[in-house]
Amino acid sequence: MGVREGRTLSSADDERETARNEILLEAAIRKRYAGSPGSSFSLDVRFAVPAGFTILFGRSGAGKTTTLEAIAGLVKPDAGKILLEERLVYDSASRVNVDVSHRGVGYVFQDSALFPHLTVERNIRYGLRGVPEIERKKRVGEILESFRIGALALRLPRVISAGERQRVALARSLVTRPDILLLDEPLAALDAPAKSRIVEDLRAWNRVRRIPILYVTHSREEVFALGERVLVIERGRIVAEGLPQDVLEAPREETVAQLAGFENIFDARIAALHEEAGTMTCLLNPGAIEIEAPLARVETGAAVRVGIRAGDVLLATEPPRGLSARNVIEGTIEAIEERDFRVLARVNCGATFAVLLTPAARRSLGLAAGQRVWLIVKTHSCHLLRPAAQD
Amino acid sequence: MGVREGRTLSSADDERETARNEILLEAAIRKRYAGSPGSSFSLDVRFAVPAGFTILFGRSGAGKTTTLEAIAGLVKPDAGKILLEERLVYDSASRVNVDVSHRGVGYVFQDSALFPHLTVERNIRYGLRGVPEIERKKRVGEILESFRIGALALRLPRVISAGERQRVALARSLVTRPDILLLDEPLAALDAPAKSRIVEDLRAWNRVRRIPILYVTHSREEVFALGERVLVIERGRIVAEGLPQDVLEAPREETVAQLAGFENIFDARIAALHEEAGTMTCLLNPGAIEIEAPLARVETGAAVRVGIRAGDVLLATEPPRGLSARNVIEGTIEAIEERDFRVLARVNCGATFAVLLTPAARRSLGLAAGQRVWLIVKTHSCHLLRPAAQD
Amino acid sequence: MNWQALELTLRLSCLTAAILIVLALPVAYWVAYSRRRWKFLVQALASLPLVMPPTVLGFYVLVAFGSSSPLGRLWQHWTGHTLAFTFAGLVVGSVFYSFPFAVQPLVNSFLAIDPKLIDASRVLGASRLATFFRVILPLSASGVATAIALTFAHTFGEFGVVLMVGGDIPGVTRTISIDVFDQVQAGNYAAANVTSLVLLAVSFLILAAIYAWNRRAWPRAPWA
Amino acid sequence: MNWQALELTLRLSCLTAAILIVLALPVAYWVAYSRRRWKFLVQALASLPLVMPPTVLGFYVLVAFGSSSPLGRLWQHWTGHTLAFTFAGLVVGSVFYSFPFAVQPLVNSFLAIDPKLIDASRVLGASRLATFFRVILPLSASGVATAIALTFAHTFGEFGVVLMVGGDIPGVTRTISIDVFDQVQAGNYAAANVTSLVLLAVSFLILAAIYAWNRRAWPRAPWA
Amino acid sequence: ARASGQITIAAAADLDGALHALIGRFEGQTGAEVRLVLGSSGNLTVQIEHGAPFDLFFSADVAHAAKLERENLIVPGSLVRYAVGRLVVYVPKDSSLDFGKRGLAALADPSVRRIAIANPRFAPYGQAAVAALRHANLYESLEPRLVLGEDVSQTTQFVVSGNAQAALTALSLMFAPATRSRGRYWVVPQSDYPPIEQAAVIVGRSREKSLAHKFLEFIGTKEGRAIFQRYGFATPEKRQ
Numbered sequence A, B: 001m002g003v004r005e006g007r008t009l010s011s012a013d014d015e016r017e018t019a020r021n022e023i024l025l026e027a028a029i030r031k032r033y034a035g036s037p038g039s040s041f042s043l044d045v046r047f048a049v050p051a052g053f054t055i056l057f058g059r060s061g062a063g064k065t066t067t068l069e070a071i072a073g074l075v076k077p078d079a080g081k082i083l084l085e086e087r088l089v090y091d092s093a094s095r096v097n098v099d100v101s102h103r104g105v106g107y108v109f110q111d112s113a114l115f116p117h118l119t120v121e122r123n124i125r126y127g128l129r130g131v132p133e134i135e136r137k138k139r140v141g142e143i144l145e146s147f148r149i150g151a152l153a154l155r156l157p158r159v160i161s162a163g164e165r166q167r168v169a170l171a172r173s174l175v176t177r178p179d180i181l182l183l184d185e186p187l188a189a190l191d192a193p194a195k196s197r198i199v200e201d202l203r204a205w206n207r208v209r210r211i212p213i214l215y216v217t218h219s220r221e222e223v224f225a226l227g228e229r230v231l232v233i234e235r236g237r238i239v240a241e242g243l244p245q246d247v248l249e250a251p252r253e254e255t256v257a258q259l260a261g262f263e264n265i266f267d268a269r270i271a272a273l274h275e276e277a278g279t280m281t282c283l284l285n286p287g288a289i290e291i292e293a294p295l296a297r298v299e300t301g302a303a304v305r306v307g308i309r310a311g312d313v314l315l316a317t318e319p320p321r322g323l324s325a326r327n328v329i330e331g332t333i334e335a336i337e338e339r340d341f342r343v344l345a346r347v348n349c350g351a352t353f354a355v356l357l358t359p360a361a362r363r364s365l366g367l368a369a370g371q372r373v374w375l376i377v378k379t380h381s382c383h384l385l386r387p388a389a390q391d
Numbered sequence C, D: 001m002n003w004q005a006l007e008l009t010l011r012l013s014c015l016t017a018a019i020l021i022v023l024a025l026p027v028a029y030w031v032a033y034s035r036r037r038w039k040f041l042v043q044a045l046a047s048l049p050l051v052m053p054p055t056v057l058g059f060y061v062l063v064a065f066g067s068s069s070p071l072g073r074l075w076q077h078w079t080g081h082t083l084a085f086t087f088a089g090l091v092v093g094s095v096f097y098s099f100p101f102a103v104q105p106l107v108n109s110f111l112a113i114d115p116k117l118i119d120a121s122r123v124l125g126a127s128r129l130a131t132f133f134r135v136i137l138p139l140s141a142s143g144v145a146t147a148i149a150l151t152f153a154h155t156f157g158e159f160g161v162v163l164m165v166g167g168d169i170p171g172v173t174r175t176i177s178i179d180v181f182d183q184v185q186a187g188n189y190a191a192a193n194v195t196s197l198v199l200l201a202v203s204f205l206i207l208a209a210i211y212a213w214n215r216r217a218w219p220r221a222p223w224a
Numbered sequence E: 001a002r003a004s005g006q007i008t009i010a011a012a013a014d015l016d017g018a019l020h021a022l023i024g025r026f027e028g029q030t031g032a033e034v035r036l037v038l039g040s041s042g043n044l045t046v047q048i049e050h051g052a053p054f055d056l057f058f059s060a061d062v063a064h065a066a067k068l069e070r071e072n073l074i075v076p077g078s079l080v081r082y083a084v085g086r087l088v089v090y091v092p093k094d095s096s097l098d099f100g101k102r103g104l105a106a107l108a109d110p111s112v113r114r115i116a117i118a119n120p121r122f123a124p125y126g127q128a129a130v131a132a133l134r135h136a137n138l139y140e141s142l143e144p145r146l147v148l149g150e151d152v153s154q155t156t157q158f159v160v161s162g163n164a165q166a167a168l169t170a171l172s173l174m175f176a177p178a179t180r181s182r183g184r185y186w187v188v189p190q191s192d193y194p195p196i197e198q199a200a201v202i203v204g205r206s207r208e209k210s211l212a213h214k215f216l217e218f219i220g221t222k223e224g225r226a227i228f229q230r231y232g233f234a235t236p237e238k239r240q
């Protein structure tokens, strides 16, 4: 404790570096939900979390909530071990199982789980039992203010909106200053301005506190806005782990690729390996397109899948000259549409590529369907993917 | 009814055109939530909805859920009138108030509200009471399949994940083939792939059905993916209405602008009006930057606010030549960061501009902080905004 | 051991519990979902049969059913005998007396149901009645079980009303509770003990069955 | 009108209801939240006092209190007199007899609480006990009200056990229910009617107050 | 069998033993079937007033029978005094009280903390008990120790269960095995209290009046009286 208090006095950047290396949450969890009709589900994860934001990212039903519940002590794992700040809170081997209320965990549930009989203010005060009244008043007042829910203070949860409830739930957890924070899609019901305000608050808050925050989300925007690290979970297993850009921009797993929005995923066959150049040639789809990708441990002739982000594809209206990019593919715009300030063009080059542009670029190039264009893809934008598990 | 059945046989595009003009839901609703401690809330909206998707967009607590509940008949308005397919279902003047169960409304609640004592399959069958068993089996089977929840068919809602619950709730409403569909953030708990799959399903489904779908969301992506029309609601009032691109890309209201993600909003003063050119000159911020904007009904010297989308700003590393764009502003890159496959640059030109780029563009231009750049903003990308109501 | 009395008592208890559930469901529904401000008065009224000493209550029921009351005479006119001193009379008296135990658990269960679920059912086109049978009632399983268990047990052990209204006629109105009472009165403690044990055993089995069934009904508790 | 008996009865009923709530809360908590598979047996057991005819139950209580039982001798050793024929004895007998009415409504209310709320409380650092008092109990208001109303009313009208255990001593054990019973036995129907009316009126007021209080407790119903 | 009708007898609880014996004999002799319903005289009277299907009513006193007669609910002239109850003091087996020597005064012993009597407000044995205590000049001093039972059975149970140290109750109850095994009794002299006369009537609504008459006649026979005597009743004095 003393160490962490001291650390808040040092400069934020220094601190982040040291904190990065200090693992504050370590978990190995196995849990099986069997016996339910239909398929059964089994969770088997092992990960370490330093101070700061760690995003738990994965599709619906992947086991994110179950993981958080096990850490909080709400669900008992079948086997495993959980350490919070070097304190053993669960260990199936030595039969340690620290009670939920003593784990010092802040938890925001996927449904807000506010106490229906208490006003918003009393909900927020709930966890401040031992805190002196003056301090308590101050903390509650501050958080009501910063989450813009002061006007709701005397209302019951029943008569506020869903987004308001979510803010109250988040405030209720934060106000207790937990040692670790588990957030299960805490902003799913919030609009963009409210979301970014709260995200900003959370970041600022954690710059001072430096506790580990495990944050579940589906939203890629939130991953990049918050995430210092990402854990990708799929069917109960951690399938990728690392910095957001490493994990989501260069995914090895096709499922991660889908989650991360690899709009272009092609079946491919390795045509040649160029050891000296560090590249290899892949034939996409029926063999119509030849692509240079970074060299990988595969055999010539192997069937692979290649993912390319739509945003990594450059588009030109004339054949480009004097470019470093090895892959230039000619094609025709099949369709072009604007979506959420981004322009998505579908270009047929034998296979159909999705290409992402800014509206400004579209206008300056005067792009329209039917137009002849050239796609430019850098070698390092081509990602070899392991095939997805059967769905 | 006969008319709609016949329509499904005509070509999808023709049909969309005719349906556009046919208003299938008309509502004027006044409702006041008074007496609650803190501020009170009053809703006063009037709108008409044709077949197809209409997005109800607005920040948390704006009154979206209340609006849907009034249409469904779950909340009784204080005054107003609601017509569904030319049938009067509520009218305070003539004291008409058709019972919920007879309004033919499909409603997906913000929290899924599944029946906890029924399996997933029985939840979905719930609304199919009068349907013959063979038909019922078929429909339930189809929707289980298309929402990928077949494996959960025999489970109770308690033992499935939040995203799974949301899919079941959506399936339960759709399977009854309602005459109007009210969806309150039905995809908030879903990951991107599941979301886009279901969005695709919904669009396909509605191409055949052509019923009005009122869809509440905070997500701009969903607005553009689904919306044929958008209603923006703010503090209980409809503040904007129209096509997604018109409303969200050329917003008149600053709140809409914020919701729509106008990253650049500046205080400005009108310096000159150029009637013949259809433009006017605005001085942004302390007067450091001069901008040409489309002519509007304002006086010279008036204080206004100007919004520019980050995606509309072009960035060049050399002073551009021979361009139609009137606004070219020189500046320095303060910061540049990648977020969710988009590159956000902050450029200081006296005021700070946010500029959105593709990662590919960033790389090809070799952009980095400290670099000298030129911003290019088309006249029609500058939007005059009414100031936001006090928050 | 008077098996005839036991059989009679079982018949009475089951019949009473069955009738009470049917009667109490609409009353409880009204109490739970009505918006009247004075409904708490109805709740209090529905509890009143409890506060009368059973024999006194039995006395008034007897007066109401007897040959000198209009009701009693009407019944006599139809059936040829008074309602008092018949099995039907016992049923009526027991139903009246155990009424509060049936209503209140149901009211509580109804109130505990998330109103959103009722909304969901109505929006899916279900009428109020269908919603009641398909959502409210299944979700009130524990209230129904409690109502059945309490009314069953209460009628099983009921004594004062039955004694007054029934008149202790063997095979017609002599229930097991009266039988064991008679045995105690006569100083046959050994016989009374045997009867009491059988009585306890039988009701224990039935109550356990009711609660076990309830446990099997969809479990809402965290451990299930 | 025997006001002394009325006052005695009120005292007895309030005390019994108060004791029962205190006793029933932990039992109901256990029944609601235990993971034992056999807990339905405990539930059935807790309902058993109901199935015994009250006078017979009273007789057994009397035997258990008497000088030939260990319990009776222990009590006599401490206090110098038997538990029977004292106000304390009445309280014990009534508590035992009305036990089922206190437990079951509480169990139902506890089970109706969303387990997520209990999790939320625990995660916020509240102990099991604090969670019980700050979340479970307030959310069980209607169960508590029902438990109080039923035990109060049941004790108010209780007769068989009181008659057996109390010995009808004026000012000590002669409750209003015994008083009105005596009046009926003695053929003083007019006096019995007056007493019955007062009894009904007083209990109606108290029950109405309980239910009105419950209505004011946070309303969960859709109309509130 | 010589099936010849069925009657239902409603009788005060203290007649349990005696009537069982009588009915056994009567059924054997006539082939009729007799059902016996026991209860307190007060309850049974109320029930007869409201149409209970009883043929005969054996009250534990004369008053209740006379009340029914006044209300014209009985067969005129059918009221007979069939027995006289006897009051006893019943104490636990290990009691050291010596009634033989000291009579009722033995109850004044401080070891007797509770004395059970039937409720004198309506129970004839209760009234007799009060009279006997007054006669012995004990009522004033013992009143604080009195506890009241609803009827003689309950009064007896107070002693059987060990809660009262003495009970003034009916001799007719002293023949049940449990009562006998747990205590002993002393018969209070008949001169100490007014006689507890008990009367029977034929209910006016009876459909088996002749059989009911036959039963009443049977208890008046020598055999009937002997049975009553055996169960602790005195024979009523003839008075007309």
Ligand SMILES: Nc1ncnc2c1ncn2[C@@H]1O[C@H](COP(=O)(O)OP(=O)(O)OP(=O)(O)O)[C@@H](O)[C@H]1O
Residues within 6 Å of the ligand: A033, A034, A036, A041, A058, A059, A060, A061, A062, A063, A064, A065, A066, A067, A110, B158, B159, B160, B161, B162, B163, B164, B189
């Ligand atoms: N109590 C339970 N019993 C059986 N299966 C369960 C239980 N709880 C969850 N599951 C299953 O385990 C899987 C993982 O559930 P979990 O709630 O952890 O998913 P999630 O990743 O949080 O999904 P979402 O994003 O939809 O909330 C799901 O397939 C779910 O159906």
Ligand SMILES: Nc1ncnc2c1ncn2[C@@H]1O[C@H](COP(=O)(O)OP(=O)(O)OP(=O)(O)O)[C@@H](O)[C@H]1O
Residues within 6 Å of the ligand: A158, A159, A160, A161, A162, A163, A164, A189, B033, B034, B036, B041, B058, B059, B060, B061, B062, B063, B064, B065, B066, B067, B110
């Ligand atoms: N029953 C009620 N009584 C009083 N106020 C209410 C009630 N229901 C909602 N409100 C208030 O009315 C406003 C609008 O609520 P509503 O639920 O319609 O918002 P919303 O637009 O759906 O928000 P969100 O996106 O957060 O779900 C909110 O400020 C809320 O606090």
Ligand SMILES: [Mg+2]
Residues within 6 Å of the ligand: A064, A065, A066, A110, A184, B161, B162, B163
């Ligand atoms: Mg989840």
Ligand SMILES: [Mg+2]
Residues within 6 Å of the ligand: A161, A162, A163, B064, B065, B066, B110, B184
């Ligand atoms: Mg809402």
